[in-house]
Amino acid sequence: MKALIIATHDGQQLDPTLANVITAALPLATDGVAVLVVGHNVSALAQQAAALAGVTKVLQADAPQLAHPNAETLARQVTALAAGYDWVLAAHSLVARAALPRAAAQCKAAWLTDVIRTAADALERPAYAGAVIARVKPLGAQTFLTVRASAYSAAEVAAQAAPVEAVAAVDADTRTQVLGTESASSTRPDLARARIIISGGRGVGSAENMTKLEALADHLGAAVGASRAAVDAGFAPNSVQIGQTGKVVAPELYVALGISGAIQHLAGMKDSKCIVAINKDPEAPIFQIADFGVTGDLFEALPQLQSGLPAA
Ligand code: FAD
Numbered sequence: 001m002k003a004l005i006i007a008t009h010d011g012q013q014l015d016p017t018l019a020n021v022i023t024a025a026l027p028l029a030t031d032g033v034a035v036l037v038v039g040h041n042v043s044a045l046a047q048q049a050a051a052l053a054g055v056t057k058v059l060q061a062d063a064p065q066l067a068h069p070n071a072e073t074l075a076r077q078v079t080a081l082a083a084g085y086d087w088v089l090a091a092h093s094l095v096a097r098a099a100l101p102r103a104a105a106q107c108k109a110a111w112l113t114d115v116i117r118t119a120a121d122a123l124e125r126p127a128y129a130g131a132v133i134a135r136v137k138p139l140g141a142q143t144f145l146t147v148r149a150s151a152y153s154a155a156e157v158a159a160q161a162a163p164v165e166a167v168a169a170v171d172a173d174t175r176t177q178v179l180g181t182e183s184a185s186s187t188r189p190d191l192a193r194a195r196i197i198i199s200g201g202r203g204v205g206s207a208e209n210m211t212k213l214e215a216l217a218d219h220l221g222a223a224v225g226a227s228r229a230a231v232d233a234g235f236a237p238n239s240v241q242i243g244q245t246g247k248v249v250a251p252e253l254y255v256a257l258g259i260s261g262a263i264q265h266l267a268g269m270k271d272s273k274c275i276v277a278i279n280k281d282p283e284a285p286i287f288q289i290a291d292f293g294v295t296g297d298l299f300e301a302l303p304q305l306q307s308g309l310p311a312a
Pocket of ligand 1: 200201202203204226227228229230241242243244245246257258259260261262263264265268278279280281284296297298299
């Protein structure tokens with residue numbers, strides 16, 4: 001059994017979730033894990049991938065037309081190389097969710113998303129916002145899947161780097177062209193990788209009050225998250241929404257302030273290692289999954305948290 005992992009990157013750095021996807025691939029790939037790096041002038045990125053433990057080979061598709069591949073071009077490149085691989089994997093990112101189903105269709109392969117457990121006998125993925133875990137056994141010859149990176153530990157750096165092999169680049173699909181990408185800049189840690197997340201819900205009351213949570217986050221070196229109700233009310237940007245239709249996170253510490261704990265919110269954070277909830281309603285469902293709960297006003301608790309916890 002062989003696996004091919006599609007690495008995603010911003011041209012400068014590999015997305016660190018690659019290390020988690022390698023861990024996800026290992027139980028499936030008894031005969032080796034190859035990583036595909038697609039782009040232009042990406043030899044340094046290919047070397048970074050080759051340095052990760054568990055990788056047996058890196059394929060580098062490097063050409064000017066691959067500098068900013070659209071989903072169709074990336075799918076075309078994956079399809080060109082997928083033969084012979086039983087499993088084709090990527091982290092559950094926007095890029096992979098656009099490109100991989102196209103490639104799976106072209107290869108007539110099975111397609112699974114957001115897998116949280118990989119084993120030779122069956123795979124597991126959440127359904128109904130995490131209320132149900134589906135066990136799935138692919139029956140075809142080839143399966144494409146995205147994996148939830150936060151469900152897996154990151155592969156370590158290898159003692160010896162794997163070989164890097166240049167592969168033929170495909171022509172770009174010219175029906176659309178990516179002109180460039182702009183990412184929001186923030187001094188806070190990225191939500192997907194933050195060790196601590198301070199998250200606010202409708203109970204925070206206003207965008208102005210949200211800055212009090214941000215101050216606590218900065219004190220702790222944490223990222224800021226929000227419930228959908230808080231985002232819809234304009235307290236926080238859409239990019240920090242956590243839940244079924246937002247980001248899925250699993251930090252070491254998740255502090256939920258003024259969040260009731262709707263199932264759609266829990267779908268995005270219930271795998272956090274330690275959950276602290278502060279809510280004035282003792283019946284709030286968030287307390288059912290919280291490791292530590294405070295029944296009370298979050299605005300009374302915030303200053304105490306800030307003065308009682310050491311700064312990062
Ligand atoms: P509320 O449910 O209104 O809870 C506010 C809480 O704040 C209450 O428990 C209240 O007791 C507490 N509170 C108020 N004032 C204070 C105070 N001063 N101190 C302490 N506590 C206080 N939601 C998400 O979060 N993420 C998603 O991705 C998401 N996707 C969805 C997808 C679909 C298809 C649907 C239908 C819904 C989705 N939702 C999602 C919405 C979800 O159902 C809830 O409506 C939402 O999570 C509620 O947000 P909340 O807990 O902030 O607000």
